[in-house]
Amino acid sequence: MSESETTARYRPETRLVHGGTLRSQFGETSEGLFLTQGYVYDTAEQCEARFKGQDPGFIYSRYSNPTISMFERRMIELEGAEAARSTATGMAAVTTAILAPLKTGDHVVASKALFGSCLYVVQDLLPRYGIETTLVDGLDLDQWQRALRPNTKTFFLESPTNPTLDVLDIAAIARIAHSGGARLIVDNVFATPIWQSPLSLGADVVVYSATKHIDGQGRCLGGIILSSEAFIAEHLHNFMRQTGPSLSPFNAWVLLKGLETLGIRVRAQTESAAKIADALAKHPKVTRLVYPGRADHPQAETVKRQMGAGSTLVGFEVKGGKAGAFRCLNALKIARISNNLGDAKSLVTHPATTTHQRLAPEARAELGISEGFIRFSAGLEHADDLIEDLAQALEKV
Ligand SMILES: Cc1ncc(COP(=O)(O)O)c(C=O)c1O
Structure with missing residues (x-):
């Protein structure tokens, strides 16, 4: 060799x-x-x-x-x-x-x-x-x-x-x-x-x-x-x-x-996540939006210092707690319900009932994982399709 x-x-x-x-x-x-x-x-x-x-x-x-x-x-x-x-x-x-x-x-x-x-x-x-x-x-x-x-x-x-x-x-x-x-x-x-x-x-x-x-x-x-x-x-x-x-x-x-395509995938997915975050931030059914690439992120200064850009993930809370979040997840047509992330396919997670269900409700609350909180992992689909899909799903909330 x-x-x-x-x-x-x-x-x-x-x-x-x-x-x-x-x-x-x-x-x-x-x-x-x-x-x-x-x-x-x-x-x-x-x-x-x-x-x-x-x-x-x-x-x-x-x-x-x-x-x-x-x-x-x-x-x-x-x-x-x-x-x-x-x-x-x-x-x-x-x-x-x-x-x-x-x-x-x-x-x-x-x-x-x-x-x-x-x-x-x-x-x-x-x-x-x-x-x-x-x-x-x-x-x-x-x-x-x-x-x-x-x-x-x-x-x-x-x-x-x-x-x-x-x-x-x-x-x-x-x-x-x-x-x-x-x-x-x-x-x-x-x-x-x-x-x-x-x-x-x-x-x-x-x-x-x-x-x-x-x-x-x-x-x-x-x-x-x-x-x-x-x-x-x-x-x-x-x-x-x-x-x-x-x-x-x-x-x-x-x-x-x-690895050969990691750079182009992560860049494209981050670009989409940023657009999704901006669209969700204005949505009346969204009560909280977290995206590390936005100026309103609580640690925006740290993000600027230590990260090259935001993230391929967006976190947001919808009205109506668990029922509201489930309605949104069930109505999505492109993003699929999954506990995984970082995929070419957009994936959406309800952390309170999956990745973090083992935690006591008080521990979840302390971490900001409310019943209405959703994690969205942006894939490689067109950002506008993902935004339109989220918009129609949020109508069901
Ligand atoms: C932050 C973090 N660390 C570690 C893991 C564990 O990785 P794996 O599923 O490959 O064991 C995951 C996801 O599952 C994760 O999200």
Whole structure:
């Protein structure tokens, strides 16, 4: 296999198409799909050297694989990270990045506004192993500061948050974490690598559900953790080899093809989301509208500082609570009801009864997830069709 030159000197669009390509002796144009569990060796001596780390190459696809390597390299070059490890799902990435470096007696601080499964990991899973956790209002820097303890090892947040699209100040939170010797892990799913680079803002680790925008076409699950070489060597390398949350080579190949179009998809979807937000902001049936690209977003200043543009998602609340939201969802003809996001097809979610139904009603209210709140993930359809579809659906509210 011949490795392509690094694409790090090129702009993100070029890195998304060429980053990390490994070409076999056949000189294929598209990335090769290596559906193989293992590898063979010319001699027993070579096999021994490979296991000792003295001979470069692959050993077993739970550890690594040429197609998976290409995906990891392309993400490394896009994100400006030193190293990466991919995983079977976004939740495998979140769980591994948080859990692998910790031990009993450590302490984790996380923002309350988390995707439901991430909240489960922090709130329910970690304490079972004697890891203490504190949940804070992620927008309140004093709460992060006050939560720091001598045994705090990790800060964890997502921004923009799911589903209310609050934007947390990553640079300021990273400074607080580092002042106490802790690391900051950022779930960058909602922002996408196109609009936000947490590592350049001071975060230590970035995680993605590649299931979302990176595939972006509803096909397969995947995840990735990006960080320094040292974090991976010290905390992830052995943990992942032995516990095996590995990405399948087939999914890595699909995700590689997804990366080729990530930039143009995210740009087009963001443009549509912005137009939808402007249309909804004026609508009499809409009682609240949140869109990180608008001047009326509560953290508009932070958005300007840390994000390249708004988001492919829009949050809005309709009149009539749950009944109103359900009428709107049921009347939509183009956007489909789903708990997924970041897809080429527009998807619409009622968080209170799906992604966040596990939360107590008071906890949902505290996060701003009211019964009438809807999350709209803009797809690649024409923005005017989506706006007209929403307008006819809102008439039913
Ligand atoms: C913010 C966020 N993080 C993590 C995940 C988990 O990703 P996956 O479904 O690929 O496990 C999701 C969505 O499911 C998400 O929205």
